[in-house]
Amino acid sequence: MEYRKLGNTDLEVSVLGYGASPLGNEFEEIDVREGERAVHMAIDLGINFFDTSPYYGRTLSEERLGQALGVRRKNVVLATKCGRYDFDAFDFSAERVRSSIDESLRRLRTDYVDIYQMHDIEFVDREQVINEALPVARELQRAGKCRYVGITALPLGILRDVAQRAEVDSILSYARYNLMVDDLDTELRPVCAERGVGLINASPLHLRILTERGAPPWHLASAEAQEAGQRVAQHCRARGVDVSEAALKFCYDYPHTASVLVGMSKSRHVESNLKAFDFEEPDGLLDEIREIVDPVRNQIWPTGLAENQDPH
Numbered sequence: 677m678e679y680r681k682l683g684n685t686d687l688e689v690s691v692l693g694y695g696a697s698p699l700g701n702e703f704e705e706i707d708v709r710e711g712e713r714a715v716h717m718a719i720d721l722g723i724n725f726f727d728t729s730p731y732y733g734r735t736l737s738e739e740r741l742g743q744a745l746g747v748r749r750k751n752v753v754l755a756t757k758c759g760r761y762d763f764d765a766f767d768f769s770a771e772r773v774r775s776s777i778d779e780s781l782r783r784l785r786t787d788y789v790d791i792y793q794m795h796d797i798e799f800v801d802r803e804q805v806i807n808e809a810l811p812v813a814r815e816l817q818r819a820g821k822c823r824y825v826g827i828t829a830l831p832l833g834i835l836r837d838v839a840q841r842a843e844v845d846s847i848l849s850y851a852r853y854n855l856m857v858d859d860l861d862t863e864l865r866p867v868c869a870e871r872g873v874g875l876i877n878a879s880p881l882h883l884r885i886l887t888e889r890g891a892p893p894w895h896l897a898s899a900e901a902q903e904a905g906q907r908v909a910q911h912c913r914a915r916g917v918d919v920s921e922a923a924l925k926f927c928y929d930y931p932h933t934a935s936v937l938v939g940m941s942k943s944r945h946v947e948s949n950l951k952a953f954d955f956e957e958p959d960g961l962l963d964e965i966r967e968i969v970d971p972v973r974n975q976i977w978p979t980g981l982a983e984n985q986d987p988h
């Protein structure tokens with residue numbers, strides 16, 4: 677396993693990170709024991725970065741991850757979030773940021789988290805994030821309840837703006853650097869490099885578009901983007917490779933993100949995600965994929981408040 681430094685922090689995180697949202701039955705009901713086996717296998721094989729949130733499974737992911745980690749908590753870099761608690765339930769008030777970390781620590785069975793992240797900040801007034809939530813998170817850092825403070829969102833503009841106007845240690849960006857969308861490289865990476873902010877890339881499979889099964893029914897990408905993803909999968913199949921392996925390796929090879937977060941709840945997920953490190957690209961495959969994707973490249977769906985959307 678390769679490890680990279682997360683921005684200006686002293687954290688060294690595995691290039692493959694364990695996304696724990698599936699532990700909360702976010703996509704399907706899981707076998708809890710198999711989920712625990714997956715967590716232990718991941719640690720045994722060198723994955724040390726684990727990311728969760730009270731939103732995932734409405735606290736179930738944190739509960740299950742805390743139980744699975746047990747005494748191995750000390751061997752991992754543990755990140756959780758605050759601010760989002762249900763599909764349309766957001767609270768970034770000072771009081772809630774304070775109470776949320778105590779609730780998360782109880783569920784995770786630990787006395788601190790390594791990264792405390794403001795979750796999906798595009799859904800609220802960014803001034804509250806900058807002037808209320810983040811200062812309280814720094815209080816919690818001084819109190820020893822978190823080591824570092826981060827933000828997460830889908831739109832890149834609000835992440836860039838908050839990183840420029842406030843002090844953040846990490847940014848978790850999802851679905852903005854993969855085979856179909858790569859604007860993170862031009863719109864966010866330069867600011868992170870300038871300010872020493874660690875960058876975490878989530879959803880390297882573009883929320884399952886870049887899989888053999890294709891996009892789930894709830895996916896918000898356009899029909900054209902979903903169809904392009906399936907053409908990419910078909911093309912990879914014709915070339916004798918698995919589209920997911922090609923997509924993961926593309927993200928692993930990008931040197932400007934510290935970790936690539938992939939959701940896992942089964943041992944075979946851990947194995948297949950690690951296997952992608954050894955993927956060898958057939959000559960010309962990436963160029964062929966780019967040609968398929970170019971008509972819909974960097975298309976993204978709107979989320980959050982209108983004023984927090986990226987311009988199109």
